[in-house]
Amino acid sequence: MANPRLRSLLWWRKWAKKDWAIAAVGFTIFISALNFLFDSRTNDLDISTAEDLVDLTLLQNAKDRGAFCLDGSSPGYHFQEGFGSGSRNWLLHIEGGGWCNTIESCLHRKTTPLGSSKYMQRQIPFAGLMSRNPSQNPDFFNWNKVYIRYCDGASFAGHTESELKNVTNLYFSGQLIWESVMDELLSIGLSNANQALLSGCSAGGLATLIHCDNFRDLMPKDATVKCLADAGFFLDEKDILGNYTMRSFYHDVVHLQGVSKSLPKDCTSRMDSSKCLFPQEIIKGIRTPLFLVNPAYDYWQIQHILVPDGSDAHGHWQKCRMNLQYCNPSQIEKLQDFRSSLLNALSDFQQNKEGGMFINSCFIHCQTWMANTWHSPTSPKINNKTIAEAVGDWYFNRRVVNEVDCPYPCNPTCYNMEFA
Numbered sequence: 001m002a003n004p005r006l007r008s009l010l011w012w013r014k015w016a017k018k019d020w021a022i023a024a025v026g027f028t029i030f031i032s033a034l035n036f037l038f039d040s041r042t043n044d045l046d047i048s049t050a051e052d053l054v055d056l057t058l059l060q061n062a063k064d065r066g067a068f069c070l071d072g073s074s075p076g077y078h079f080q081e082g083f084g085s086g087s088r089n090w091l092l093h094i095e096g097g098g099w100c101n102t103i104e105s106c107l108h109r110k111t112t113p114l115g116s117s118k119y120m121q122r123q124i125p126f127a128g129l130m131s132r133n134p135s136q137n138p139d140f141f142n143w144n145k146v147y148i149r150y151c152d153g154a155s156f157a158g159h160t161e162s163e164l165k166n167v168t169n170l171y172f173s174g175q176l177i178w179e180s181v182m183d184e185l186l187s188i189g190l191s192n193a194n195q196a197l198l199s200g201c202s203a204g205g206l207a208t209l210i211h212c213d214n215f216r217d218l219m220p221k222d223a224t225v226k227c228l229a230d231a232g233f234f235l236d237e238k239d240i241l242g243n244y245t246m247r248s249f250y251h252d253v254v255h256l257q258g259v260s261k262s263l264p265k266d267c268t269s270r271m272d273s274s275k276c277l278f279p280q281e282i283i284k285g286i287r288t289p290l291f292l293v294n295p296a297y298d299y300w301q302i303q304h305i306l307v308p309d310g311s312d313a314h315g316h317w318q319k320c321r322m323n324l325q326y327c328n329p330s331q332i333e334k335l336q337d338f339r340s341s342l343l344n345a346l347s348d349f350q351q352n353k354e355g356g357m358f359i360n361s362c363f364i365h366c367q368t369w370m371a372n373t374w375h376s377p378t379s380p381k382i383n384n385k386t387i388a389e390a391v392g393d394w395y396f397n398r399r400v401v402n403e404v405d406c407p408y409p410c411n412p413t414c415y416n417m418e419f420a
């Protein structure tokens with residue numbers, strides 16, 4: 001069985017439909033294989049490099065503040081203390097797992113770890129950028145680390161006024177969860193930080209963008225504070241039929257959970273607030289140094305934004321969206337256009353001197369919390385640098401990091417997903 005942490009990443013299995021279930025299984029098997037390779041390699045070298053299991057802590061102040069998971073249970077996080085030169089440095093990582101956009105999908109989520117702490121794993125392994133093994137995590141291994149669990153369904157940006165407690169017992173308190181987690185972490189040492197990095201993957205990458213400046217403002221003035229969004233750059237693009245499927249999905253999330261208030265005011269005053277949930281709008285206002293890790297052929301985006309369920313009635317994309325080796329030339333062209341849209345959406349950000357990016361041409365989603373994609377002898381690289389090296393170089397100002405890969409299939413170091 002795959003490591004338990006991965007189960008929470010298989011959230012899109014919940015999107016029902018048979019092909020998602022198959023994809024989820026494919027992913028599990030793929031990751032098991034990766035873990036097996038990695039574990040067998042390191043176990044030979046040094047038993048102490050085995051992944052650490054870290055306990056879940058439920059928030060103490062959640063009830064008083066009204067910060068609840070969708071089902072009314074207490075939110076939580078996993079904390080591992082830093083040591084040595086890292087003891088006053090903090091790395092936070094926000095869990096991902098999509099969003100719920102309807103009462104029905106939020107009710108379903110209530111019965112999973114993404115909507116209730118009742119179902120959360122009590123211990124999870126810390127790997128990749130969360131690892132305390134310097135060979136796996138050269139720059140951040142000895143920092144204090146916090147993995148923040150995601151259980152609100154709106155990237156920590158829902159507001160309680162929209163709650164549907166009367167009818168459905170659904171709590172939409174993502175923003176309050178964010179604030180309560182910060183309060184608690186500040187009280188256990190974060191308020192004393194020298195260096196801090198807020199990170200997150202997927203919907204957690206989006207949460208990182210939404211809360212990045214607020215995080216900066218909570219830290220001591222003289223601390224170095226930066227943000228890292230992994231696979232969180234969701235594009236406001238049309239699907240293959242020409243419909244804005246993702247935009248209408250975000251519209252539903254924003255309106256159901258009252259997300260507008262957590263979005264940048266200078267955006268929501270100019271346009272429909274659901275468009276302001278897209279990273280290309282959010283990053284325009286971010287003042288804190290920001291790094292973006294994103295594959296140019298993010299499989300989540302290909303499977304939900306470019307070729308969403310129901311857009312491919314004749315099944316022409318059925319194989320290609322699961323494994324790029326099966327794409328025909330005209331499909332590859334569409335994928336190259338999708339990559340161009342990403343680079344286009346990032347063109348202003350590329351001028352940002354404090355920013356950095358690592359846009360590799362791989363068919364994958366999150367890449368920071370797995371050792372194999374973060375930093376290992378076989379990790380994906382651009383210009384001979386792993387993601388860990390690129391992020392470290394940027395964080396510690398060792399060089400300007402603006403890595404954009406050549407188009408698929410030019411990079412032989414990629415891990416490309418092969419869904420069954």
Ligand SMILES: *[C@@H]1O[C@H](CO)[C@@H](O)[C@H](O)[C@H]1NC(C)=O
Nearest residue numbers: 161162163164165166167168
């Ligand atoms: C929920 O109940 C409260 C008080 O019981 C009431 O004021 C409010 O209007 C109700 N909301 C909805 C959406 O029915």
Ligand SMILES: *[C@@H]1O[C@H](CO)[C@@H](O)[C@H](O)[C@H]1NC(C)=O
Nearest residue numbers: 240241242243244245310311
């Ligand atoms: C998507 O676009 C097609 C063709 O333009 C249209 O017939 C269909 O109704 C649209 N579907 C949705 C869900 O908007």
Ligand SMILES: *[C@@H]1O[C@H](CO)[C@@H](O)[C@H](O)[C@H]1NC(C)=O
Nearest residue numbers: 377381382383384385386389
């Ligand atoms: C790539 O990086 C490795 C490790 O940093 C180094 O040993 C190697 O010489 C580099 N290769 C090239 C072609 O620069």
